Amino acid sequence: MIRKAFLILCIFGIQIFVNAQEKSTIIDPPKLVVGIVVDQMRYDYLTRFYHRFGEHGFKRMMNEGFNCKNNHFNYVPTYTGPGHASIYTGTTPQNHGIISNHWYDKFSNKRVYCAGDPSVETVGLDSDLEKMSPHRMKTTTVADQNRLHTQLLGKTIGIAIKDRGAILPAGHTANAAYWFRGKEEGKWITSTYYRKDLPSWVTAFNASGKVQSYLKEWNTLYDINSYVESGDDKNTFESGYKGKETATFPYDLAMLKDQNEGYDIIKSSAYGNNLTADFAIAAIEGEQLGTDEITDFLTISFSSTDYVGHNFGVNSKEIEDTYLRLDKDLERIFAVLDSKVGKRKYTVFLTADHGAVHVPAYLKSVKIPAGYYDANAFKADIENFVASKFGSKNLIKNISNYQIFFDYDVLEKNNIRAQDLQEAVAHRVLQADQVDKVFTRTQLESSDYTTGIAALIQKGYNQKRSGDVIIVLDPATVRYSRTGSTHGTGLTYDTHAPLLFFGRGIKKGSTTRKTKITDIAPTISVLLGIAFPNGATGDVLSFVIE
Known part of the structure; x- marks a missing residue:
């Protein structure tokens, strides 16, 4: 009888402890959630470049946070628009409706763009171009649910060089999504879907000369001879820039600018990620994100990794240099978050919107089946x-x-x-x-x-x-140029993407069990104690949460 009473007390005590743990997770969520998508990042970039990374970027997330090593996209096609939508809605194109970047609309009998919206106007640019919103996405994002949960008091800001990389993650209720207009303008812009004018911090950033400062020489961050994780700098598998005979370092971006769509050349170099990090830091400060007890959301997509991969291929020295520089950008962002929000007061997740295939011409040269369609x-x-x-x-x-x-x-x-x-x-x-x-x-x-x-x-x-x-x-068979890498399939080179969690409420560890890209939004929802996105089909990764 005494043993039975003791057992009941133990069970009751454990239940109180569990309830307290769950209660603390709900009552004391992070002040800021930062979702980072690295466009076209294969999982093996984490391992391939690991020993080249510093201690405070990718490695900090891997060593202090949780690493899901067997994370995959659970649908086809693996493109940027569907990828960003799936990460943040917790479901697949079957439900959220973003079936590609562009698709044929059978009802209007025309090609439509995933973020295009002719009913809005551009803000920050005197043009009929860049009219964008998330109206084609049918379901809510985790950022939407946070806004609803906080009675719209929690802010959401979306940032990416690509419009779709900023707009789809931020969702329908975002305070703003900002993307980069290259060409002749070189400005960060938005649309009237969000607001009627640019806030002062964006105007100040556009006028600061920061964009123009990246029209400079792009050379390797370290001695190019140390880049042994990549193929030869000079090869036949890369496109390069117009106006330069070979796709080899260094690249004088100022000199090549006029032949390569103006400021768009920054987008297709490693400096595009530097610029994105600069703007994200300006947003943290300008919007005062994470400075009160109501959870805010910042979505960042680093688009230039995709442009560089398409241009030079996944085995290029250019892609290696881009990731070594991105590692330093993550370090900068984390340092600002530590200072402005506070260590262990914010939560970060990092993933990709898809991977990429080795250049098929390269694969054929080493006797691996591949081809062009x-x-x-x-x-x-x-x-x-x-x-x-x-x-x-x-x-x-x-x-x-x-x-x-x-x-x-x-x-x-x-x-x-x-x-x-x-x-x-x-x-x-x-x-x-084929x-x-x-x-x-x-x-x-x-x-x-x-x-x-x-x-x-x-x-x-x-x-x-x-x-x-x-x-x-067939595997490694693409509709693309004979140079550069692409993506879109259900094969592992396109589906296997990194998934790192780091910060408040996150355990330290790793797993090789299979996780899905659609698991991210439900997991963050549980961490915040909010409702799941309304179309979510993913699972909660309970082993990630403290």
């Missing part, structure tokens, strides 16, 4: 096949993003069943060289795939916005 020849073949079998080329309305869209008005007029056309086209597509798999609308809407590429396709398939036949190419 001729989309124009493919389109002509499919249209000719359909015309021959069904009597009309017009049955195919659009082919884009490895999807084939039918014209249902023409199908009805010719009394052709959509399923018959799907099956015929899918069979023809599968006969094509095509690995094909899925039809009927398959994706009537089956529940749980494993393999089929499951990834299904989670990226939006019933209303996606096409009627989905094409999967």
